[in-house]
Amino acid sequence: MIALVSAKSRTMALSTVVVTLSVVTATAATQSPSTASPPSGSPQGERGQGRGGRGIVAQYPVLPIGSALPDFSLLGIDGKRHSPKEYASAKVLAVMFESNHCPASIAYEKRVHELYDAYRARGVQVIAINPNNPKAVRLNELGYTDMSDSYEEMKLRAEFMDLPWPYLYDGETQALSMKMGAVATPHIFIFDQDRKLRYQGAIDDSRAVAQVKERYAADAIDALLAGRPVSIAETRALGCSTKWVSTSVGGVEEEMKTIQSTPVTISPIDQAGLRTLRENATSQKTVLVSFWQSDSRLSRDQFPDLQTTYRMYAGSRRPMDMVTISTDPPAKTAAVLDFLETQYATTRNVQVSSGDVAAMPKVFGVKWNPAQPFTMVIGPDGKVLYQREGRIDIYEVRRVILASFPDAPGWPGIHEYYQAAVARTAAKRR
């Protein structure tokens, strides 16, 4: 490669080549093939397989085994700041990086709960830390969750699922996550009584609970409690990449720009159209139907959350669709469209033809005050999974939708998780 450009350009070329293509000179790691664990925590640029030349470089290398627990002071969902000294009396401290939105985290939530229950009486403290900044999480990354990764939503998740462990927010600076190399959720770090790292990686060896053979985290805790060395000290935690505010905010803005540049349309719907919608015989999707009226304050207030719901699931290609149905009289079409445009409503938007408003309750088999919003979730088999006049709990609506999706092939158990969540809502209401 010879820079045959001008003298000035050539100088630029060579100097930048050095920077861009510089070979990392750390000595090749000559791991014995029998070593069970990966050389996580390698210094930057250390090679994976004794290969010469340029290798995979960790932007935030994982904390090496034997390292001291880095200090921190993070806001917990209890509104208080938490730091390591608070847990000084614990014999073992397990630091679990997890997030609300990640299907892998969700799939492990119950397993973390079991770990917590099994060991808390034995002097083991489990704390969870969310490394993500919600500003760096796009809506179409939320296809498997009822909520995103904001501090407020961490509280909501823990409250709804009765999660007993401290749940701390590192999304503000992400400094601890960077220090510990928490580039994915879920990822567990287990520290001994002296707060030296003794295990890091996955909780166990299978995404599917039924297929778990090795319980890495539990084995490591058992060993530490018994004063034995941890036999497998490092594994790899497959999961969702941490959403760094330093690199991912652009993607969030890009997504919003795309949404905002999508044309907003409205078309009339007649009785036959309403019936087709209600039957949902061909879409093979779960359909969220939102009746609304432009004069209704509540309709307008609830509109953004419903659009967000559509962007979360349809945007991430889950089998979901959404239709907004304005019950305004045809004379108000302009005002209706105007509101839809302010909401960037990229959903299918229809307005009931004047004569058909009366037929609406018959077609949908339920009566409501058309001046009020009415929300319905219809499964791909045409079954009504949710219906409510007036105020909705958007998280409940989302959980109903999530429970209607088939299981995620990569994370068996997500479907079951949301089915249980829907049952939990019903139980809480009683």
Add this chain to the structure above:
Amino acid sequence: MNGRVVALLLMTLVIYGSAAGCGKAASATLALGAMAPSFALAGADGKTHSLTDYSSSSVLVVVFTCNHCPAAQLYEQRIQRLHADYRTRGVAVVAINPDSVKTVGLRELAYSDVPDSLEGMATRAAYRHLDYPYLYDGNAQAAAAAFKVIALPQVFVFDAQRTLRYVGRIDDNVDAARVKSNDARAAVDALLAQQPVKVATTPVEGCAMNWLHAANKPSAEEAEDPGANVQLELIGPAQLESLRSNGTPRLMMVNFWATWCAPCIVEFPELQKIYRTYRSRGFEFVTVSVDSPDARPGVMKLLQEQRASSRNHLFDSDDSARLQDAFDRAMPAAVPFTLLLAPNGDVVHQQLGEAEFLPLRRAILANLPDDPKYPGLQAYWATN
């Protein structure tokens, strides 16, 4: 006639293959002595520029150029220097791009990071620190038609009366180190000194003009790759290890993804498009799904929806940690993870989390083999 210019289309043929625009080299360009055609075009700076905006300049240099053409890329800094060197001497330099996404298909973008859209022009101008006006004529090619452009880049130099006094190349060698005759500069110098332009016409070498009306123009369907026959094979530790060392003579992009990973799904179409853009230059793309083998139907469905013409693999067991280790012990746990492997297995670019496409495209361009017809092109992409 004096203004007759012969476009040397050798290089053009290399790039364009069967695309339109070749073979019309002998048509006449704007004749010396002609008045500058008027124009009013949107610039990469977001403003509209017209001929009269430059009426106070004693010399006007109009360069027709574009984003995708390698010759145009190699001349960017020379146009910038012409602009910088003469701006205080009453010389205005204006670049006009007659191409558009309608005239330049994926295959022709094999040498470019951005398409020939107004947005692409703004990106290029910012990345290469070009501060001359760069105007978009791709909508109707009205300016290109009025100037009778033959090839890109092509220079038109007008005197104070806006009479055409020079037309042709910027200089006599696309390789800046071997330039002997700075024809456009000589013309500008002569006009500033109120002297006749000695060499008033020169031949143009570069990419042939792609006319909107021409038959056979590359279509948007090209991007769809309708013939893609989607394949999916399981991959085990030995093959992953071998994948990591590349060992092929080609630059290889490897993308680890999963059906449940939203950023993976979001970036997938663009990664496929990147593959289709550069594959004519010996570029490979391998996708590896870290889903378990029982997720095969879902993986296949997605690959088919995406018309994934890449080589596609799926982990052959649920033991993702072991398989990732087999690929590389330094591989991060999370997906998406995208890397570029040189033929010798060197990692020349890597991205954990959703790929940033422009840096990825530039890394690909900087690591594709240099093209002897465009000396310095690889260095152009390796630097900013």
